[in-house]
Amino acid sequence: MNVKSPTTERGADIYGFTDQERALRERARETADSLNELARKSDATPGYDAAWHEAVDRLHKDGYFAMTVPPEYGGTPANLLSLVIVQESLSRVDGGLANSISHEACAARALASASEEIRRRVFAQMLAGSLTCIAITEPDAGSDLGAMATTATKNGAGYVINGNKSISSLAGVADIFLIWAKTDPAAGTRGISTFFAPRGTPGITVGEARDTLGFRQLPHHDVSFVDVQVPEGARIGDEGQGLAIFAEALNVGRLGGGAQALGLAVGAYERALDFAKKRQAFGQPISKHQAIQFKLADMFMAIEAGRALIYSVARFMDASELGSREVGTYAAAVKAYESDMAVRVTEEAVEIFGAQGIWKSNDVERLFRDAKVTQLVDGPNELMRMRIAHALIR
Ligand SMILES: Cc1cc2nc3c(=O)[nH]c(=O)nc-3n(C[C@H](O)[C@H](O)[C@H](O)COP(=O)(O)OP(=O)(O)OC[C@H]3O[C@@H](n4cnc5c(N)ncnc54)[C@H](O)[C@@H]3O)c2cc1C
Structure with a gap:
């Protein structure tokens, strides 16, 4: 195509x-x-x-x-x-x-x-081709990272890590594990630190890839850490800096999530436009029917608005300190806007294809499923809106 x-x-x-x-x-x-x-x-x-x-x-x-x-x-x-x-x-x-x-x-x-x-x-x-596992989310600590139960306890040899993570993308093939754990459980989110461990470190066990609705080319896993010994030098940043390190990385992730959502919308729109010009109904291509034309026009406007937003924010982020509050607000806005837009546009694309839109052999079926995931990846959109609202009313 x-x-x-x-x-x-x-x-x-x-x-x-x-x-x-x-x-x-x-x-x-x-x-x-x-x-x-x-x-x-x-x-x-x-x-x-x-x-x-x-x-x-x-x-x-x-x-x-x-x-x-x-x-x-x-x-x-x-x-x-x-x-x-x-x-x-x-x-x-x-x-x-x-x-x-x-x-x-x-x-x-x-x-x-x-x-x-x-x-x-x-x-x-x-x-050289290695991929990374980012292990922060836990079975009982998603958006609420203060509830994190994984600990990194100091001992003579460095730190010993214990806990369970979930939704760790690419953990099944990753050579590099970045792990967030509490070095000071009493300090809540201020007690979180970040560690590096190579694949094969004793005590790390990766579960099966989960079968998911979309983003199936980004498999994710549960990962358990049992008495995982890492040296003191494996700590990334200072003790207690883990959340700040993650927040900065997450701003990059949210911009990326927005870009993925935008691309899914573009892919579905392009396919729907092509199909609408070819598919005949009532003696003419369906693209000649106003109901379809309005769908295509709305998809076009939504995508172009999404492009204007994300390219501007990317340039703004390129010129800014990535940890700044403004960057966080705009990164959240991009992720929420583009992903909500992608769900609407890919759904309309499925609609334009009629019954063929739900065929497994049709790319828009996959793009539609992937679009839903962009509302959840890098934090659900409710959290994006909370982040934006906090900045507005502060
Ligand atoms: C495709 C994909 C890949 C991912 N990859 C990774 C990864 O590599 N590593 C990793 O560590 N994590 C990863 N995640 C996890 C992701 O970051 C989490 O999904 C996210 O942090 C939220 O956790 P949760 O999904 O458990 O939802 P929860 O936080 O449990 O939220 C459940 C629901 O409650 C809502 N909610 C929660 N708190 C509030 C509130 N205060 N007010 C209103 N509503 C609220 C949420 O919006 C959501 O609708 C991935 C997720 C996805 C979807």
Whole structure:
């Protein structure tokens, strides 16, 4: 599928992209189109099948993961706008695959606070194809991270970590574990610290990949930590800094979640537009019926508004301190706006396809399922609205 729609063409022209950004967009669109078949195949089974490995290897070879590693450690220089462009383009075929780029960008952001030794080691692994597990959510601590029960207790050899995590994306294949645990349980969220452990560290057990509605190319797992011994040097940042480290990484993740949602909407819109011009009903293409025209026009407006918002916020974030309050508010707004928009647009795309819209063989069926997940990933949208409202009424 390689539809050239007005949205595709004008999107590149009216948002002030540089030649380099336009070229990146074209390249990522081509990569996405070449991955569509693999994404469809991999969607059929939970976990990491051959199609998943082939797709992720392609993303590595084409240099998209290298964009998440800081250039001083061998990565490709890339600002957040470039990462948005890549994720939007890739999500035209699959949200989960695009999210894996965002996931590594979040990990890289968290690692900015790590020791030089850890950074050198982990970034080299990431460039060689390793993926990361970000283990913060727990069975009884989702949005409410103060309820975290995992502990890291100091002993003579460093820290010993005990606890259970859930919804840890990519944990089944990750070589790098970033773990959030309480070093001072009495201090609530101020007692959370961040640690690094390599795969194979005794005491880490990863459960089966969960079978999910969407984002099936981003499998997630329960992970348990039983007497996991890490050296003191494995701590990232100071004790008690864990939530601040996570918040900064999460701002990158929320911008990424917004880009994935936008791309899913674009992918569904492009397919629906193409179909509407071909499908005949009552003697003419359905695109000639006003009810369908209005749907397409509404989809176009929603997508372009989403583009205007996310490109502006990405540029703003590129020019700002990532931990700032304003960045957090705008990152939350992007994530909530784009994901709510993606659910509406992908649903309309399914509608335009009629019964064919719910066929497993139809890409819009997958894009619709992925869009729902973007309302939940990187925090549910209720939490985004709380974050925005707090900033408004403070
Ligand atoms: C695809 C995907 C990948 C993920 N990957 C990772 C990962 O790699 N690592 C990781 O650690 N986590 C990951 N997560 C977890 C994600 O960050 C959590 O889903 C999130 O933090 C919220 O936790 P929860 O889903 O358990 O929902 P809960 O926080 O339990 O919320 C349940 C419901 O209650 C609502 N709610 C909660 N508190 C309030 C409130 N105060 N006011 C109003 N409503 C409220 C929520 O909006 C939601 O509707 C992932 C999630 C998804 C969907």
